[in-house]
Amino acid sequence: MARSTRSPARLVIALSVAAVLAVFLLYTSIAGGSKAQVTPSTLAGHSGDVSLTGKVVGRPHGDAHSARGLRFHMRDIKGGSETSVAVAFRGTVPDLFKSGRDVVVEGQLRNGVFEANSLVTKCPSKYAPATSNQT
Amino acid sequence: MADLGRAALVVSLGLAVYATVAGAVAARANRRRLADSARNALIACFGSTAVASAVLVVALLRHDFTFTYVAAHTNRDLPALYTLSAFWGGQEGSLLLWLLVLSAYGALAVAVNRRLLRDLVAWVVPVIGGIATFFALVLVAVSSPFETQTRAVDGAGLTPSLQNPYMVAHPPLLYLGYVGLAVPFAFAAGALLAGRTDERWIVATRRWTLAAWAFLGVGQLLGAHWAYVEVGWGGYYAWDPVENAALMPWLAATAFLHSVMVQERKGMLKVWNMVLVALAFELSVFGTFLTRSGVVNSIHSFAKSPIGSWFLGFVVLSSLFSVALILWRLPLLRARTRLESALSREATFLYNNLLLVALCLTILWGVMFPILTEAVRGETRTMGRPYFDFFLRSFGLPLLLLMGIGPLVAWRRTSARTLARTLRWPIATALATGLLLVALGAGSSRAGLIAYTFSAFVLASIVVELVRGTRVTGSLFELVARNRRRYGGYVVHASVVLLAIGVAGSSAYASERDRKLSPGESVSVAGYTLAYRGLTTHPGANATEVRAVLDVSGRGDGTLRTGVNRYGAGDQPTSREVGIQTNWLRGEDLYVIADQIDKDGSVYFKVLVKPLVNLIWIAGFLFVGGALVALWPDAREQRRLATRLALARA
Numbered sequence: 001m002a003r004s005t006r007s008p009a010r011l012v013i014a015l016s017v018a019a020v021l022a023v024f025l026l027y028t029s030i031a032g033g034s035k036a037q038v039t040p041s042t043l044a045g046h047s048g049d050v051s052l053t054g055k056v057v058g059r060p061h062g063d064a065h066s067a068r069g070l071r072f073h074m075r076d077i078k079g080g081s082e083t084s085v086a087v088a089f090r091g092t093v094p095d096l097f098k099s100g101r102d103v104v105v106e107g108q109l110r111n112g113v114f115e116a117n118s119l120v121t122k123c124p125s126k127y128a129p130a131t132s133n134q135t
Numbered sequence: 136m137a138d139l140g141r142a143a144l145v146v147s148l149g150l151a152v153y154a155t156v157a158g159a160v161a162a163r164a165n166r167r168r169l170a171d172s173a174r175n176a177l178i179a180c181f182g183s184t185a186v187a188s189a190v191l192v193v194a195l196l197r198h199d200f201t202f203t204y205v206a207a208h209t210n211r212d213l214p215a216l217y218t219l220s221a222f223w224g225g226q227e228g229s230l231l232l233w234l235l236v237l238s239a240y241g242a243l244a245v246a247v248n249r250r251l252l253r254d255l256v257a258w259v260v261p262v263i264g265g266i267a268t269f270f271a272l273v274l275v276a277v278s279s280p281f282e283t284q285t286r287a288v289d290g291a292g293l294t295p296s297l298q299n300p301y302m303v304a305h306p307p308l309l310y311l312g313y314v315g316l317a318v319p320f321a322f323a324a325g326a327l328l329a330g331r332t333d334e335r336w337i338v339a340t341r342r343w344t345l346a347a348w349a350f351l352g353v354g355q356l357l358g359a360h361w362a363y364v365e366v367g368w369g370g371y372y373a374w375d376p377v378e379n380a381a382l383m384p385w386l387a388a389t390a391f392l393h394s395v396m397v398q399e400r401k402g403m404l405k406v407w408n409m410v411l412v413a414l415a416f417e418l419s420v421f422g423t424f425l426t427r428s429g430v431v432n433s434i435h436s437f438a439k440s441p442i443g444s445w446f447l448g449f450v451v452l453s454s455l456f457s458v459a460l461i462l463w464r465l466p467l468l469r470a471r472t473r474l475e476s477a478l479s480r481e482a483t484f485l486y487n488n489l490l491l492v493a494l495c496l497t498i499l500w501g502v503m504f505p506i507l508t509e510a511v512r513g514e515t516r517t518m519g520r521p522y523f524d525f526f527l528r529s530f531g532l533p534l535l536l537l538m539g540i541g542p543l544v545a546w547r548r549t550s551a552r553t554l555a556r557t558l559r560w561p562i563a564t565a566l567a568t569g570l571l572l573v574a575l576g577a578g579s580s581r582a583g584l585i586a587y588t589f590s591a592f593v594l595a596s597i598v599v600e601l602v603r604g605t606r607v608t609g610s611l612f613e614l615v616a617r618n619r620r621r622y623g624g625y626v627v628h629a630s631v632v633l634l635a636i637g638v639a640g641s642s643a644y645a646s647e648r649d650r651k652l653s654p655g656e657s658v659s660v661a662g663y664t665l666a667y668r669g670l671t672t673h674p675g676a677n678a679t680e681v682r683a684v685l686d687v688s689g690r691g692d693g694t695l696r697t698g699v700n701r702y703g704a705g706d707q708p709t710s711r712e713v714g715i716q717t718n719w720l721r722g723e724d725l726y727v728i729a730d731q732i733d734k735d736g737s738v739y740f741k742v743l744v745k746p747l748v749n750l751i752w753i754a755g756f757l758f759v760g761g762a763l764v765a766l767w768p769d770a771r772e773q774r775r776l777a778t779r780l781a782l783a784r785a
């Protein structure tokens with residue numbers, strides 16, 4: 001008798017949470033969707049699509065709308081490694097792209113060249129701390 | 136002058152510490168005069184922070200490049216409006232804005248409620264004081280906007296893409312939202328500390344929560360519109376961690392705004408509401424941590440600065456404080472009544488809450504995924520757009536459907552038959568809309584078709600509710616005036632429907648074409664024909680404006696200009712300026728990007744046709760309208776409130 005008058009709230013919550021978790025786990029473990037995030041010095045050994053973060057070094061050349069694409073090199077943002085990766089990109093080049101900028105490219109390494117299908121230039125920070133000759 | 140700013144911040148810190156310590160002692164020992172003194176210290180903290188803010192404003196407007204902050208974020212060529220917006224354009228200034236808004240909100244909230252809720256406010260003062268202490272300490276010890284240097288000839292200036300009116304309004308609106316969530320959190324914590332866990336804290340902070348939530352919503356929409364018109368990639372939301380940082384507390388606050396109605400009406404979900412208000416506040420601080428720490432890879436290149444660890448420490452400590460408080464007062468948070476049926480208004484609120492929180496937490500999971508995989512697997516992995524889109528569809532579409540069902544379901548319980556009868560018109564409208572859309576060829580996107588069908592269902596249910604209510608009152612105006620909160624809510628629901636239609640239309644049914652054109656050549660996309668006339672060059676306010684001129688015919692007509700602004704010569708920055716032709720009747724945009732301008736005058740154009748995208752921006756106006764209706768002072772509600780508070784006291 002007592003059982004029939006109990007609120008179904010807990011059951012509803014438990015079932016809903018379980019359903020949500022089931023969908024979530026199925027998606028993340030089977031369908032995947034994540035991408036390895038690497039730097040030029042850790043790119044070696046990654047064969048699939050990856051997200052490569054680094055600093056543009058040297059002078060970019062080529063045409064982003066030609067078959068060869070825009071060509072440039074990337075190094076680790078933090079420094080400490082001399083590893084440089086050659087990148088080829090076809091598509092829309094962001095306004096702020098230039099040598100010295102931090103960028104994120106997505107694509108994969110083929111024959112020693114990282115073929116990027118997306119290029120994002122990091123927005124120079126609004127929230128970077130001001131640096132100068134402080135007194 | 137920098138000394139004055141520094142001194143004002145030290146005074147703010149001292150007053151915030153006093154408000155925290157003296158406030159806590161006074162509340163615990165029930166010492167009224169000491170409590171008044173702590174409250175006055177909190178109000179004075181606003182005054183001293185205002186002085187510090189005024190110093191920074193004057194330094195910015197006078198181009199005082201002895202201030203490191205002014206030199207790093209402005210230059211002499213910057214228009215006055217953007218010079219002023221540099222106040223929140225850098226880390227130190229934005230933290231000062233946090234403290235300014237927090238101390239203003241705190242002072243106002245305790246001043247307004249000091250008589251009606253004296254026992255509760257006594258504990259609210261030390262909680263707000265504690266939060267203010269943290270921000271003042273960071274400003275004094277770690278990240279001061281009043282550092283000085285040898286006077287520079289000129290400053291570094293502001294990134295061109297940020298020189299946009301939207302960027303003047305978007306950040307402060309977000310701050311008004313983020314910081315505003317501290318008020319309901321402080322009242323919730325105050326209620327727990329005081330052992331007064333009735334509905335008074337919810338009633339007292341309802342408008343604060345609603346205002347903070349509205350600011351956060353509008354701030355995000357302004358940011359989306361800025362991205363759409365200024366960044367020039369044709370989209371408005373990229374699931375970037377920094378964008379998600381604003382969306383997560385908004386979702387938690389949306390859940391809270393719904394679940395408090397269940398507590399007010401039925402005395403249920405007390406623990407849940409405490410958890411939600413704490414979650415919304417913690418997420419707002421966590422968002423600030425994300426944008427400052429550089430811990431997550433974002434297109435917003437936030438430098439790794441020492442304040443990241445300060446914020447992380449604050450989030451951890453305040454979360455532990457919240458959890459401990461809730462666990463301590465668990466016996467006082469028992470529900471007055473129980474959920475009687477899974478088919479009831481309170482149950483639909485519960486489903487709505489679970490979906491909103493699930494969406495919020497899956498976004499949090501996506502944002503944190505790189506940090507977690509790095510810690511667990513030693514390899515950083517990121518979640519891309521497909522992950523976020525999947526969960527937006529999975530949780531967003533059922534949420535949309537619930538928006539149509541919830542308002543028509545009775546409190547306590549209803550039968551399936553009664554519900555079916557109530558919903559017959561919305562169901563018929565949704566089915567007719569779905570069939571019509573399939574016949575018109577909208578079946579190419581299943582998600583788009585479902586979104587449109589559900590949207591029709593929600594709009595029809597709102598109309599049914601308004602017709603039903605108007606029959607009783609005799610006029611729509613009288614109906615809305617009788618319960619502004621409820622009908623303001625319906626207006627907000629209608630705005631969410633418009634938003635859903637706009638997002639579905641502009642993403643699922645968009646057309647795109649890339650083409651290189653020389654003067655005299657043309658391209659056709661989705662019924663529009665664009666003939667490229669040639670390039671023009673004009674000197675602008677602080678840039679040279681290069682524009683490609685296109686004649687539009689077909690579905691639209693007229694002239695469209697797109698190109699770049701060049702700020703100086705050589706290696707100086709440029710910014711792409713998109714050309715947009717809007718058809719308000721169809722809500723559609725013809726969106727043209729001059730992707731690359733060659734020396735021979737030929738241009739690589741990216742042409743997009745985005746159906747119904749303007750409904751997103753119209754939804755923003757409707758959202759503000761709905762929020763204002765719900766916020767507007769209501770004499771009837773005041774009387775209900777007075778009765779409720781009297782009952783709670785008794």
